[in-house]
Amino acid sequence: MENSNSYISGIGSYLPSQMLTNKDLEKMVDTTDEWIVSRTGIKKRYISAKEEATSDLATKASLSAIEDAGISPNEINMIIVATFTPDMMLPSTATRVQKNIGANNASAFDISAACSGFIYGLSIAHQFIINGTMKNVLVIGAETITKYVDWSDRNTSVLFGDGAGAVVVSQNSNGAKILGFNLGANGNPPREWLMLAGGGSVNRDENILKGKKNFITMNGKEIFKFGVNILPATITTVVKKYGLTNEDIDLVIPHQANRRIIEAAAVILNIPIQKFYINIDRYANTSAASIPIAMFDARKENILNKGDIIVLAGFGAGLTWGSMLIKY
Numbered sequence: 001m002e003n004s005n006s007y008i009s010g011i012g013s014y015l016p017s018q019m020l021t022n023k024d025l026e027k028m029v030d031t032t033d034e035w036i037v038s039r040t041g042i043k044k045r046y047i048s049a050k051e052e053a054t055s056d057l058a059t060k061a062s063l064s065a066i067e068d069a070g071i072s073p074n075e076i077n078m079i080i081v082a083t084f085t086p087d088m089m090l091p092s093t094a095t096r097v098q099k100n101i102g103a104n105n106a107s108a109f110d111i112s113a114a115c116s117g118f119i120y121g122l123s124i125a126h127q128f129i130i131n132g133t134m135k136n137v138l139v140i141g142a143e144t145i146t147k148y149v150d151w152s153d154r155n156t157s158v159l160f161g162d163g164a165g166a167v168v169v170s171q172n173s174n175g176a177k178i179l180g181f182n183l184g185a186n187g188n189p190p191r192e193w194l195m196l197a198g199g200g201s202v203n204r205d206e207n208i209l210k211g212k213k214n215f216i217t218m219n220g221k222e223i224f225k226f227g228v229n230i231l232p233a234t235i236t237t238v239v240k241k242y243g244l245t246n247e248d249i250d251l252v253i254p255h256q257a258n259r260r261i262i263e264a265a266a267v268i269l270n271i272p273i274q275k276f277y278i279n280i281d282r283y284a285n286t287s288a289a290s291i292p293i294a295m296f297d298a299r300k301e302n303i304l305n306k307g308d309i310i311v312l313a314g315f316g317a318g319l320t321w322g323s324m325l326i327k328y
């Protein structure tokens with residue numbers, strides 16, 4: 001089998017129609033627009049409708065990415081959905097997307113790596129393309145987190161939003177290529193640092209509702225510290241691994257969890273903050289969807305351009321992290 005290059009051939013995104021501003025939240029929980037903006041950078045977020053499933057958002061983002069790649073759904077060989085808010089435990093969200101978009105020749109599965117899920121998914125796609133077994137892999141980050149938010153908990157309810165982003169990873173191109181990645185995990189810290197316990201094998205009974213286990217809970221301070229340390233670490237690792245320096249980087253597209261985490265990472269890395277794409281103000285934290293949505297927006301705004309050397313970097317529950325070095 002021949003070795004091939006993999007590259008990003010299409011990008012798409014989709015946000016639900018209903019929007020919730022910080023001012024709206026002021027009426028729901030003890031918070032203020034001023035606190036949310038100054039502590040996180042978030043101004044608004046999108047909320048999926050009651051009947052809207054994660055696969056619905058993923059389907060729309062996928063169709064936009066496939067159109068952008070200039071291929072037909074039948075040419076997709078594999079569909080990977082990164083999410084911690086799947087439609088259901090079984091079957092996978094990815095098989096629903098396969099049906100919805102008519103990707104009749106694709107295998108399909110979900111992966112669970114929280115906010116790092118999109119990077120993990122991209123690394124899987126990269127393997128199948130460079131070893132020559134596949135031509136087009138669809139990687140989607142899609143979440144309906146607001147369905148798992150306790151709106152009375154101000155520690156979490158102000159932070160999250162819903163959305164989906166997707167890319168098509170394809171074989172060969174004129175110079176554009178995925179250069180490589182860094183992935184990591186550390187399961188030692190308490191799961192309580194960032195957890196959605198209900199529905200899994202540990203919490204299956206009446207305790208789910210009684211103990212509010214069906215809602216996301218977080219130790220914001222610990223996750224904040226983790227993010228500030230791991231973002232620069234994983235970016236430095238991937239950049240060095242492929243013989244580049246921080247000066248070679250045109251654009252960093254980080255997971256959008258908190259503007260202050262991104263700013264702190266920029267200082268540690270000594271990369272100007274202007275080289276970091278930030279859109280958390282519009283969408284809040286959409287977990288696995290945040291990086292592909294940011295890629296879509298950055299390209300629309302002509303901030304992401306052909307030939308750019310970019311780094312994608314994420315971190316999240318688990319703990320997990322990952323970065324991806326790309327010549328776009």
Ligand code: UT7
Pocket residue numbers: 030031032035036039040115154155158194219220221223224227256257258285287315316317
């Ligand atoms: O995708 C990865 C997962 N998520 C993250 O990466 C999030 C990481 N963590 C964070 O972004 C930050 O820790 C938060 C935004 C969650 C919190 O920011 P902070 O600067 O760490 O605030 P804090 O928890 O230290 O709270 C400061 C104060 C407290 O009041 P006192 O004790 O100083 O009187 C909180 O009670 O702010 C209060 N507070 C709020 N006030 C208004 C906490 N949440 C709110 C709120 N509105 N929503």
